[in-house]
Amino acid sequence: MSTIPKGHAPVNETPGDANTPDPESVAGRRHLIAGGLAAAALAIAGSRSAAAAPNEFTEDELALLRHAQRLELTASALYDVASASGPDSALWEPMSEQHEAYAHAIASLTGLSADSRDEGLLEALRSGFAGKDAVQAAYDLESAAVATHTELLELVGQVNAAETIASIISAESRHCVVLADALGRGSDLTALLVNAAEPILP
Amino acid sequence: MNERHPNVNDQTKDTPMTDAVPHVRDNAFDRRALLRRGGLALSIGAIVSACAADFGGDTAPGRVGLADEPTVLPDGVVDDVVLVRTMQSMEHSVKAALELMTSEGMYSPALQTYVDRFVADHVAAAAVMGDLAVAGGGEGYACPNTWLMDRYITPIFTAVSTSDDVARDARAATYALETLLAHSYQFMVGLLTVPAHRKAVMVQGASASRRSATLAMQASAGTFGVLGPGINRDAPEKDEAGFPIPYAIPATFGLVSQFEVVVGAQDDEGARFSTLLQTPAENTFVYSYLSC
Numbered sequence A: 001m002s003t004i005p006k007g008h009a010p011v012n013e014t015p016g017d018a019n020t021p022d023p024e025s026v027a028g029r030r031h032l033i034a035g036g037l038a039a040a041a042l043a044i045a046g047s048r049s050a051a052a053a054p055n056e057f058t059e060d061e062l063a064l065l066r067h068a069q070r071l072e073l074t075a076s077a078l079y080d081v082a083s084a085s086g087p088d089s090a091l092w093e094p095m096s097e098q099h100e101a102y103a104h105a106i107a108s109l110t111g112l113s114a115d116s117r118d119e120g121l122l123e124a125l126r127s128g129f130a131g132k133d134a135v136q137a138a139y140d141l142e143s144a145a146v147a148t149h150t151e152l153l154e155l156v157g158q159v160n161a162a163e164t165i166a167s168i169i170s171a172e173s174r175h176c177v178v179l180a181d182a183l184g185r186g187s188d189l190t191a192l193l194v195n196a197a198e199p200i201l202p
Numbered sequence B: 001m002n003e004r005h006p007n008v009n010d011q012t013k014d015t016p017m018t019d020a021v022p023h024v025r026d027n028a029f030d031r032r033a034l035l036r037r038g039g040l041a042l043s044i045g046a047i048v049s050a051c052a053a054d055f056g057g058d059t060a061p062g063r064v065g066l067a068d069e070p071t072v073l074p075d076g077v078v079d080d081v082v083l084v085r086t087m088q089s090m091e092h093s094v095k096a097a098l099e100l101m102t103s104e105g106m107y108s109p110a111l112q113t114y115v116d117r118f119v120a121d122h123v124a125a126a127a128v129m130g131d132l133a134v135a136g137g138g139e140g141y142a143c144p145n146t147w148l149m150d151r152y153i154t155p156i157f158t159a160v161s162t163s164d165d166v167a168r169d170a171r172a173a174t175y176a177l178e179t180l181l182a183h184s185y186q187f188m189v190g191l192l193t194v195p196a197h198r199k200a201v202m203v204q205g206a207s208a209s210r211r212s213a214t215l216a217m218q219a220s221a222g223t224f225g226v227l228g229p230g231i232n233r234d235a236p237e238k239d240e241a242g243f244p245i246p247y248a249i250p251a252t253f254g255l256v257s258q259f260e261v262v263v264g265a266q267d268d269e270g271a272r273f274s275t276l277l278q279t280p281a282e283n284t285f286v287y288s289y290l291s292c
Helices: A023-055 A059-085 A092-110 A119-130 A134-155 A159-182 A189-193 B008-014 B021-026 B031-050 B080-103 B109-135 B146-161 B166-189 B195-224
Strands: B259-263 B273-277
Touching: A059 A092, A059 A119, A059 A134, A059 A159, A092 A159, A119 A134, A134 A159, A134 B195, A159 A189, A159 B166, A159 B195, A189 B109, A189 B195, B080 B109, B080 B146, B080 B166, B080 B195, B109 B166, B109 B195, B146 B166, B146 B259, B146 B273, B166 B195, B166 B259, B166 B273
Parallel strands: none
Antiparallel strands: B259 B273
8 A cells, every 4th residue: 555645756755855844844744644644544443343343254154144034034924824824822923023033133243134034935834834733833943943043053153143043042942832832732841842853954 | 048048147247136146046956957957867767777688587467376378279261161061060050959859859749740851951961061071171070060059059949948838939949940051051152162062052051941931831821921021011020929920931032131039938027038040150160170
C-alpha cells in the first residue's frame, strides 16, 4: 500500500525546493502523519475484528448451519400442517413457534436469512403430520432434529454457534418427552429417555 | 539575611529599644536556633537509621501459636480434560444422591422404577466422561464432586429426610439434580474447545434434559401443563404452597440459569429449606491435580 498521495512528491525528495519547509516542521508533520496512519490502521483492524467475529464461519460450516436452519423452518411448517389438519392440540402452535425461533437464532448467528425450508422433507412428512399419527410423526421429527444438531456440534467450530445449537438440542429433547407422553408412552422409559433416531443429513 | 529582612541582631544595632536586647542576643537557645538544631538532629538520625547495617533475621510478621503452615494449592488450569472430569464427578454426585434416597426408601414405588434407570444412566454417562478425560491425556475422576456434595446434596438430603412429605421432596430433589446436570452439560459447550467434546457432552446433556422433563411431566403436567413461564406467560412459577413448579418445557431454548429448589419441613416461621443450584464454576471444577 502506498502512503504517498498522487500528485504530490514525497516530502523527502524535495530538498532543493524554495518552498521546502523547515526540517523540524517536516519531522513534526511526519510524526503526525505516521501517528495518524497508525491510529487509522488500529481503528480499521479493531473494527474489522469486532464486526467479523460473529460471522467467522467457513463455507462448509455455513452450509451446515443453513441445513439446520431449513430443518427448523420445515419443522415449524409441519406443525402448522398438523394444526390445520388434525385434531386440535395445544402443543402444535407453540411447537411451531419454537422451531421458527430456532431458525431465527441461527439467522442471527450467521446472517443467513430464515426464508427457506427443506421442501423435499416437508413433502415427505406432510401426510404424517396431517393424519391421525401426527404425534408420532412429530416425535420422530424431534428425535431426528436432536440427532442432526448433535452431529453439527462436531462439525461447527465457532463457539457461539455451538452454544446456540446446544440450547436447541436441550429444548428439542424435552419436546420428545412431551410427545412420548402424548403418544401414551409416558411410562415407556425407552421412549422417554432414549433417542435412537438418525440425523437428517444435508 | 537580605535587606528586606534584616537580622534581628542588626536591627538592634540601629534601633536600640531596650536594655534587654543584648541579653536576647546572647541567648544560644532562641526559637530559631532551637528549630535549626532540632531539624538537624532529626535529619542526622534519619540518615544514620537508613544507613544502619543489616544484621539479618526474619523481617516477616511473626506467627502466634503452633498451627500448621497453610497448604498452597497449585494453579488450576481449566482445559477440556478438567471440564469433562467435572461432569464425570457431577454424574457420580447425582448417582450418590439418588442411591442415598433410594436406600432411605424416600421414593414412591412408581418413581423408584424411574430412579433405578436414572442411576444406570449416570453410571454410563460418568464412564463416558471418564473415557473422554483419558482420551484427552488426563485421568478420570470416578467419585463425587466434593463441592457439590457439601454445598448442595448433603443439605438437600438432610432437608428431605426431615420433610413433612418425603416422597414429594425426594422427587423435587431428584428433578432439581437432573435439571442441574442438563444445565451444566449445555453450559460446558461454551467452555470446551474441541468440537468432538462438545458433541460428546451434549449427548449426555440431551439425556439429562429428558430425565428432567420426565420428572416434570409426572410432577406437574396434569395441573399446570407442560409449557413454562418462558413460553406461556400465564404459567405460574410457584404453586400455592410456595414450591417451584417444574415444567417439561420451561422455555423456548435450553437454559443454563440458576434455579431454586425448595424442600423440607416448614420451620417455626413457615419457611422451608431452599437453595439456588448453579452450573459449575472455578470452585467446582475438578482440576487435574485433584484425585479421588
